[in-house]
Amino acid sequence: MTRRALTGSLAALAIATTALTGLASGAYAQTSLRMAVPDPAGSSVGRAATRFAELVSEKTDGEVAIEVFPDGVLFGGDQNAAVNQLGSGALDGLILASSVYASFEPKMNAISLPYLFADYDQLQAYLGGEPGDELLASLDRFGIHGLGFFLRTFRDVTTRDTAITTAEDFQGVTLRTPNNPLFVALFEALGANPTPMAFSEVYSALQLGAIDGQENPVEVPYNNKFSEVQGQLNITQHLADSFLVALSGNAWDSIPEEHREAVQQAADEMIAEHDAEEIAAEQDIIAKLQDEGMQVNHFADGKLERVQEIARSIYPEFEDQIGAEFMQKSLDFVNQ
Incomplete structure (x- = not known):
């Protein structure tokens, strides 16, 4: 069983209502979290965060809510600082390029070894399979709970x-x-x-x-x-590069156990949708x-x-x- 599959049955992320969609249900959510992204709301990563928040709200009946903050406003645009803030719990959630995480966990450089992947099918299988799960697990020691990777098109x-x-x-x-x-x-x-x-x-x-x-x-x-x-x-x-969807360990622990599987499912569904859209749009x-x-x-x-x-x-x-x-x-x- 992969780490993602195991995590999907034990844990997950908190979110529902976003600053981008303005869903009113966030005010009544059992758990509300803030997720930072580095790019504008209309960018690929901004749209992915919004979709993730929508799916979490749907799958938890509004009990877990996420508010999305684009343009790096929660971390002053300093992406390395964002990773530190996520680990400390100063940020609840973050979507950021895996190449940035390589400054903290050098294993992440494996994703970007030049000409490693022959095509997008191979890249998706790697990110969603045992190698990707090992990379997610490597962040645990930083106080970061990884939910999954979605791809970027090749550079x-x-x-x-x-x-x-x-x-x-x-x-x-x-x-x-x-x-x-x-x-x-x-x-x-x-x-x-x-x-x-x-x-x-x-x-x-x-x-x-x-x-x-x-x-x-x-x-x-x-x-x-x-x-x-x-x-x-x-x-x-x-x-290749990818974006990592993650929560702080503290934020992850704050999510009621009965909602964690639904949140992980929301992450997996968003990733599948986003990957297909990115490849088609290239x-x-x-x-x-x-x-x-x-x-x-x-x-x-x-x-x-x-x-x-x-x-x-x-x-x-x-x-x-x-x-x-x-x-x-x-x-x-x-x-x-």
Whole structure:
């Protein structure tokens, strides 16, 4: 039995009414919690949080309520601080990228090993199966109760002028990356110039030419109008990321036991819905960016294999951080 299945029968999350939906039932809920998300209410993660709150309210008959706070307002926009606040109980709930959690639990880097997953089916099976359950369990020692992961679409590179169709095209390109050693190591290996930078600074840095490009799931350049300052959308699909739905241990314990299974079911249902929507929307977003003037580039025939070879060469650098046993478990999972 996986941890999620076990958790689904023993525990779950508290929520019903959201600041986004304005459900009045929250005032009468037996348990009311506040959930923070980093992005706007209308973003992918904002919509996921709202749907989760709706499902929890439905499945607990309004006895568990969640109020969703978008735009990072509950943690001042500092995502590392948000994880600390969740562990201490200062935040009740949080939806945040698994790559941020990697600063606290290096095992999380396994999700983002470059070119680990062949497709979304494999990524979903990993996040929803035994490897994902082990990652959720690893947060217990921080006072964080993980409910599950929902996927983000694979990350792609945008650039101002450079079309990336071979490994050599990365040479000398200055790319903004998150402040995560794995991302930096990947692009250094490819010959690019990775530049960690707060996301709030990216648009202006692109506009001023301080950086040549950035990398993110395609939703990010679309929602942030990067087509105004970037001409090339390079479908590199170089690594995966996910969002982790979690509660503080204190918040989890505050949920009456009779509602926990329903809350876990709400998380699982939201994740399934969200994953299907994200995957379906990816090609539509690419088409919209193309309509906005971006040129869409793919690796030339036979060139992806060389990029994958270079990218996977960094795996040994992270074996000690991730843990040799869990890294091997991850590799065995995708190769089975």
